[in-house]
Amino acid sequence: MRLSTRAQYAVRAMVDLSLYSEGRPVSLKEISRREEIPLNYLEQLFFRLKKGQIVTSVRGPGGGYVLARQESAIKVGEIVETVEEQLSPVACLDEGDRSCRRGARCLTHTVWQGLGERIKGFLDSITLADLTREARTRPAGGGDNEKGVCQPTG
Amino acid sequence: MRLSTRAQYAVRAMVDLSLYSEGRPVSLKEISRREEIPLNYLEQLFFRLKKGQIVTSVRGPGGGYVLARQESAIKVGEIVETVEEQLSPVACLDEGDRSCRRGARCLTHTVWQGLGERIKGFLDSITLADLTREARTRPAGGGDNEKGVCQPTG
DNA sequence: ACATACCTTACTATAATTGTCAAGTATGCA
DNA sequence: TGCATACTTGACAATTATAGTAAGGTATGT
Numbered sequence: 001m002r003l004s005t006r007a008q009y010a011v012r013a014m015v016d017l018s019l020y021s022e023g024r025p026v027s028l029k030e031i032s033r034r035e036e037i038p039l040n041y042l043e044q045l046f047f048r049l050k051k052g053q054i055v056t057s058v059r060g061p062g063g064g065y066v067l068a069r070q071e072s073a074i075k076v077g078e079i080v081e082t083v084e085e086q087l088s089p090v091a092c093l094d095e096g097d098r099s100c101r102r103g104a105r106c107l108t109h110t111v112w113q114g115l116g117e118r119i120k121g122f123l124d125s126i127t128l129a130d131l132t133r134e135a136r137t138r139p140a141g142g143g144d145n146e147k148g149v150c151q152p153t154g
Numbered sequence: 155m156r157l158s159t160r161a162q163y164a165v166r167a168m169v170d171l172s173l174y175s176e177g178r179p180v181s182l183k184e185i186s187r188r189e190e191i192p193l194n195y196l197e198q199l200f201f202r203l204k205k206g207q208i209v210t211s212v213r214g215p216g217g218g219y220v221l222a223r224q225e226s227a228i229k230v231g232e233i234v235e236t237v238e239e240q241l242s243p244v245a246c247l248d249e250g251d252r253s254c255r256r257g258a259r260c261l262t263h264t265v266w267q268g269l270g271e272r273i274k275g276f277l278d279s280i281t282l283a284d285l286t287r288e289a290r291t292r293p294a295g296g297g298d299n300e301k302g303v304c305q306p307t308g
Numbered sequence: 309a310c311a312t313a314c315c316t317t318a319c320t321a322t323a324a325t326t327g328t329c330a331a332g333t334a335t336g337c338a
Numbered sequence: 339t340g341c342a343t344a345c346t347t348g349a350c351a352a353t354t355a356t357a358g359t360a361a362g363g364t365a366t367g368t
Binding site for chain 1: 155156157158161162165166167169170173189230234238240241242243244245258259261262264265266268269272273276277280285286288289
């Protein structure tokens with residue numbers, strides 16, 4: 001039941017982009033450096049994010065990426081769905097009825113369906129704005145957070 | 155974000171066991187036949203389920219497995235957690251702070267944490283009794299269900 | 309033109325998952 | 339006692355998905 005690192009990276013990168021863009025485009029190089037995500041890997045992610053119309057690109061020197069919409073109009077669920085192949089927890093939810101037959105299968109089907117809806121619902125209830133708001137309140141690398149588990153190590 | 159087939163099989167097998175056990179032990183052979191799950195694979199699953207104290211085994215001829223508790227006291231979340239390595243959506247939730255450092259990571263951390271709680275909460279809100287109750291109302295292989303996607307194919 | 313930075317495809321290594329094989333142990337029954 | 343049933347357990351192979359790398363291309367501002 002693991003989320004791919006693609007999805008984790010994508011959300012982190014989007015938060016980073018959102019935090020450090022002040023109108024101007026942010027280059028992947030910057031994000032790569034700050035978030036310690038391989039540049040080539042980021043490029044792949046942003047290729048998808050662009051296709052998903054979550055970001056816009058500006059080419060050439062001084063270029064980079066810009067949010068396609070307001071922070072508050074970009075849901076975390078969207079980001080995840082865009083870079084992840086599928087968000088649904090089991091295969092037969094996407095493919096239709098092929099792998100779903102008699103016996104206990106139909107019964108469990110409804111469970112997975114419900115689960116999928118909850119997951120999507122939760123992730124769609126959070127926007128980039130929610131995340132960046134928190135960040136701006138408590139600056140990066142800053143002092144205290146609830147449990148001390150997220151301190152910088154370097 | 156896929157659930158392993160292990161987890162899917164385990165829940166299905168438990169529903170099957172619950173449905174067809176009437177006090178007596180149910181052999182894996184039976185479950186394997188009805189649910190079309192490889193016998194050896196089932197054995198592995200039930201090894202874990204037994205360790206997780208969700209089922210009890212009866213050895214010898216006429217033996218098999220029995221629910222360790224009442225249907226209503228067995229949560230789907232338990233079953234999944236028992237056969238799945240981990241239920242949490244990202245690694246740094248289990249391992250502690252090792253992979254969680256500065257920048258946008260802490261922020262997204264809370265998102266994944268929330269997601270994990272929702273997933274667990276939902277799966278724990280459903281018991282075996284909920285599933286079998288539905289099954290007994292609408293017998294296996296039966297006629298109509300909401301969308302017609304779960305009909306027997308054979 | 310040249311540097312920057314996006315764009316795109318292809319590939320590889322690694323890990324997880326799925327499923328198989330095989331050999332054992334406990335038990336009930338004739 | 340001996341046999342059949344069925345659980346018990348560990349090792350292993352095949353498949354697949356993921357993560358990450360590499361390389362070359364295209365657009366654009368100075």
